[in-house]
Amino acid sequence: MFPNNPLLEPFLIIIAKVILIPVIVLNLIPLLIWMERKVSAYIQDRRGPNRANILGVRLAGMILNFADVVKLLTKEEFFPTGANRFYFVLAPGLVFFIYVITTAIIPFADVLKIGEFTMSFQVADLNVGVLYLFSMASLAVYGVMLAGWSSNNKYSLLGGLRASSQMISYEITMGLSIVTLFMMSGSVSLNDIIHYQSENPLYWNMIQQPLAFILFLIATFAETNRNPFDLPEGESELVAGYHVEYSSMKFALFFMGEYAAIIVASSVLAALFLGGWQVPFLSTQALIDNAVFFLNVIGKVFGVVSILLGLVLMVQFRPGRYKDARDFEVLILGIPALAVGIFASYFFFTQGIYDMPDWAPPVFAASVQFVTFITKVILFCFFFIWVRWTLPRFRYDQLMSFGWKGMIPASLVNLFLVSARMMF
Amino acid sequence: MQLAFFYFFSGLSILSALFVIFFRNTLSAAIALVVTLFGVACLFGLLEAHFLAAMQVLVYAGAVMVLFLFVIMLMNLGREELLKIKLAFLGIIGVITGVCLAILLVTRFMGLSAPLLSLDLGVEYGTVKSVGKLLFGEYLIPFELTSILLLVAIIGAITLARKPQS
Known part of the structure; x- marks a missing residue:
């Protein structure tokens, strides 16, 4: 049935992965919101959230997320006059849905092998790999555009148009900058690229391809509409951009969608440039043996x-x-x-543990790799937040001319240089 | 299971293609076209043409249609303005073109069957590698000619859109 899937996993495991992997990603969202609040607070010399508590437990402000959920669920749902209700409701769901399904190709650990049984830690190991991610992420533009248009508000329309033009412009750089990675590793599948990078940090693409890394990083900032490229939400000009008319849970979906986008972008960055689940200096075999x-x-x-x-x-x-x-x-x-x-x-x-059944070492290796991958993802998420609270915003024309006249030529030069190096 | 998916996605694309024609609202028609293109991409995926499916979504649904929506939203065409735009013989031209296309498609693809379900195509079929080998090997010259054609179109569009510099 799936000639391109060499693993042929049992149906139950596929279902479990389809449910569990989005759940893992969704559970990172409150962590990220907490990080955003705390990091911004300490950058601005404040303490951040420290009041909300359950029986006195605050977990350094993490409990505020629960208060947020209650607030957003119970707030009034508001429809602006003249809004197109169908698209108004569809848009936030679309944005959130698309970022969640892009997690399907993210590999969280190496393929688990216990005797005859094999299992990969990714929902679908597609041979089109990263292209699937790009094609799905390009659909997220519709959510933003429809939200802007259906609100019947000129600020949100401008925000939506800005967001979509920005996303289309930076997608080109995004694609061009990682063509070099595909050329080096000879595959577009994320798992193959991670295998190619090996466990030695010197061979990770971040060191091997610094220009591609910087270009891709900048492009992901623009793709996720984060500062310094958060023009679609530019408060000083557009109030809040495309979601200005949204309230209650529909706003929350946009809010969560933004963080889901950051998590997906960080996972892709970690997988493509930081060795993915590779533990530094320890291959899967070394982990299993020791x-x-x-x-x-x-x-x-x-x-x-x-x-x-x-x-x-x-x-x-x-x-x-x-x-x-x-x-x-x-x-x-x-x-x-x-x-x-x-x-x-x-x-x-x-005492310590000295007797292990056969299945334990591979499972141990996979869990160590999983933790390593999540750590790398959170590192990149922290970087996203750090940049947001440090740098000022671009002007819109600067953003566009930087994208078209700076980033795209740079990525073409990078492509040319890497091809030349591979040829000679 | 694949057959069920096939009927679902082909039904989806046909239905949304009909919506493209029958919606009065230009924006809804454009969105329906996006759904059509997406459904066709899913059909490509079912035919094991994974690369083509990804490209279809990336280029048509993700980029071309976004620009369509852009124009629609910026011009914000109402219903009255749309009704004003009427060309003479538009209906007749449309019917003739449609019938010609239908005859062409039916006669061309009558006896063909899709490689659904049973045909063994090998692991390589439809992958990035095999498509790339075809494009840069057997079909290199048509491929390069197409890219020159696109380049000419881009340059033409820029020249037309550019403000005359006095």
């Missing part, structure tokens, strides 16, 4: 860090600091951390 050693090291480090974390939290306990439940947050979090730490250290320093 699984026992690494597991014990990780267990010991986890135990010690958890004890230290618990102690640091508990030392900060001052009764009467806030005069409410928040006083006890450090104890609520600190005591379990200390207990888990003591238990883990006791177990790993006295």
Whole structure:
């Protein structure tokens, strides 16, 4: 049935992946919103969200996300006069849906092999690979355009038009800059490109192809409509751009769609340029062979860090600091951390795990690679946020002339240089 | 399963193609055209032409139609203005062209069957590699000629759109 899928996985595993991988990506969204708030706060010399709590637990402001959800779900749904209702409702769903389905080709770890059983950590290993991602992402323009048009508001229309022209212009650079990667690795499949980069960080495309990396990075900023290219939302000129008329959950879908776009862009950046799931200096085989050693090291480090974390939290306990439940947050979090730490250290320093069944080492390797990949993705997400709160915004004509007269010639030069290097 | 997908996507493309014709609202017609192109891309995917499917979505649905929408939104054509635009013999010309196209398509593709379900095409079929080998090997000259044609069209469009410099 799928001649291009050499793995032929059981149906249940395919279904599980189709459900789990979007869930993983969706769960990164609140983390990213929290990061945005905290990073922006510390860049601007503030403390950020620190009030919302459940029984005193604030998790450094993470609980504010729950408050947000309640607020957005219960707010009034507003339809502006003269709005086209069908497209008005369709647009936010379209944006969100498209970014979620692009996660289908992101490989989270190497192919898992246990005896006869094989399983890949990506929903679909398409041979068109990155092209699928580009073609789906190019459809996201419609959501933005329709939102702008159907709101029957001149600001949102201008925002929608700006967004779409910007996305089309920078898509060209995006495509051209990574053609060099395809040429080097001889494939457009993300998994093949990651395999080609190997576990040595010196061979990662970020080091090998610095110009392509910079061009692609800039283009992703424009594609995701993030600062310094967030002209579609330019508050000073367009109020809030294409989603100015949106309220309640429809606004939340745009909001989440923006972060989903950042996560997808970061995953693609991590996969294409930062070795994807490759653990630095450790190949999949090395991880499997030394699984026992690494597991014990990780267990010991986890135990010690958890004890230290618990102690640091508990030392900060001052009764009467806030005069409410928040006083006890450090104890609520600190005591379990200390207990888990003591238990883990006791177990790993006295006994440790030395007998492993056959299936354990490959699963261990895959989970380490998964954590590595997520770490790289969050690193890029942090970079997106860092840039947003550091750089000022471009002017619209500057953005366009930079895209067409700067980025596209640069990517063509890069293509030419790499081809010349490959030929001679 | 593939047959079910085939009927779903072909139904979707035919239905939305009809919508393109019957919608009065230009924007809705354009969106219906996007759905048609997307449905055709899905049919390409079912025929194992994965590269073609990705390109169809990327170029037609993702870029060309966006520019269509751009123009529609900026001009914001109402219904009355559209009714004013009427060419003489438009209906007759349309019918003749349509019938000619239908005859051509029916006679050309009557006996052909699509490689659905049973045909073994090999792993390489429809991949980026095989399409690339065909384009830059066997069909190199037509391919390059097409790109020159497109280049000429781009230059022509820019010359027409450019403001005369006095």
